[in-house]
Amino acid sequence: MFASAKNWLAPAVASDLPVVVVPSARAGSAIALEDVTLRVAAPEGELEILAGASLRIAAGEFVCLLGPSGSGKSTILNLIAGLARPSAGRVLEAGSPVDGPGPDRAVVFQDAALFPWLTLRRNVEFPLELRGLPARARAARSEELLRLVHLWRFHDRYPHELSGGMRQRGAIARALAGDPAVLLMDEPFAALDAQTREILQGELERIWSGTRKTVVFVTHNVREAVRLADRVVLMGTRPGRILHEETVDLPRPRAANDARVAALSNAIARRIASEVEKVAREEADDAWVVPGSRGGGDPRRHLGRGI
C-alpha cells in the first residue's frame, strides 16, 4: 500500500531498469476530464458515445483505459487528442482546455499510420519538418529516436518493408519526435502477434520510464493493461462510461507472466465479465448466452430457482 502512494505521486523507476538515454526535454503534463459527454447524430436519433466521464491523470502517469468495444475508451483518447470535441463537459491538459489537435499530445494508432511514401527516417522527421526545424537538427533527432526504438539500421526503408512490430516502433519514435507532453496510444499492439506484443510492451515501459511522459493507453487486453499501467480505468458500454479505477502497485519492470500481474488481471477480468457479455449478447442473437458465464444474464432464466 505504501508502494501505491508512491506510484500515485511520482511513479518510481525501479533500480534494475536499463538506463535509457532519453532524447527529450519535456516531461508529462496532467490531464483532466470533467463530466465529459459526447453525443453523435445517428440514424436512430442521437447516440451517446460517452456519458459523464470524469478522470484525473497525473503528470507522468501511465494510465490504461480498458473495456469492451463501444465503451468509449478510444473516444476519451480522441477527446484528449483534440480529434473530437465534447458535447458537454471539459477536457483539460496542463490546466488549459484542449482546443483541437496539437503537437503537445502525440497519438500512436493501431495501424501505426506511418506515411507509405516516406522512408522510416523521413516519417520520424515529419513532425519536425512541420515545425520548421532545420535539416541538420532533424537528422540528429531522428537518428536519436530510431536508435531509441532499435530501428536505426532500417532508417532508409519504406514502411511496407517493415514488419508490424517494427512499424509500431517507428510510430512510437515519430510520436516522440515532437517531444510531446502526452503520449496517446490507441490499441497500438492489438494487431501484433503475442511475442512481438510482449517485446514492445517491455520497450514501451523502458521508454516511458526514461521520458516521464504522461501515457494514456487504450486496450481491450486485461493482461496488457495490468502489465503496463500505474492505474487501470475500467469502462462499460451503452452508453460508454467509466465503471471503476484500479491502481496497479506492482514493482517495475514487470513481466506479463508475473504471478501478481496474472492475479490482478483475473480479478479485473471477472469484474468486467458482465460488460463483455453485454457486448457479446448485443452482437449475437438474443437467445445466446456466453458459455460458462455465471451471474448476469436473463433474469427469466432463474425464475424457477428458490420457489
Add this chain to the structure above:
Amino acid sequence: MAILVVIWAAASEIARTPLAPGPVAVGAAIAAGVRDGTLLRALVTSTARLVAGYVVALLLGVPLGIALARSTLVKQTVGPIVLGLGSVPSICWLPLAILWFGLSEWAIQLVVVLGASLPVAVATENSVKHVPPSIERAARTMGARGARLMITVTLPAALPGILGGARVGWTFALRSLMAGELLFVSGGLGQLLETGRDLGDTALVLAVVVVIVGLGRASELLLFARADRAIARRWGVEGT
C-alpha cells in the same frame, strides 16, 4: 513482335493488293515522311497539342477531384455534371467547340481537355476519399492543417490512385486529339491520316498509325512505367 511483322509481310504478299501494304512499304512511307518533314512536323504538332491539353486537364482535374471529395456542396452541384459529361465521348463537343472558337487550336484543345480532365477528376476524388483516415488523423495530431495537410499528406497518400487516373486521362487525351484532328484540318497526325485517305495512300495511313502507336508506347514507357516503379518501390504495391 518480330513474328507478327513476318506474318504481316507474308499476308500482304499473298493478298497482293495496294490496299494492304506490307511492312517494307510502310517502312518506306515512314522514311519518306521523315525525310520530307511532313511526318515529323505532324508528330511535333500533335505532341505539343497533347502535352498542352493534358497539362491543363491535370491542372483542372486534380483540384476538381479534391473539391468533389471534400465539399458536399461541390459534390451535389458539380458531381452529377462531371459524371454526365464523363459518359459522353469528348469528341461530341467538337461541333460546339467549332461554333464557339472557329477552326482554331482552342476548339481542339477544348475537346482534349474535356476528354482528359474528367477521368483525372473522378480518380482524384476516389483516391482522396479512400486515404486511410488514420493517416490524416496522425498528420493532424502532429499539427498539419488545411492546405498544408492536403499537399503534404492527403495528396501523396492518394498518389497511386491519382496516377491511375492520370494514365487513363492521357489515353483519353490522345484519342480525343486524333478524332479532332481527323475531323478538321490543321496539321497534326490526324490530318496526315486524312491526307493518306484522300490520296488512297494506304502505306501512309499505316505509317501514321505506326507513329501514333509509337507515341502511345513511348509516353507509357517514359512517363507512366517510371512512375509505377517509383510507386511500387515505396508503397510495395503496383500503381493502378
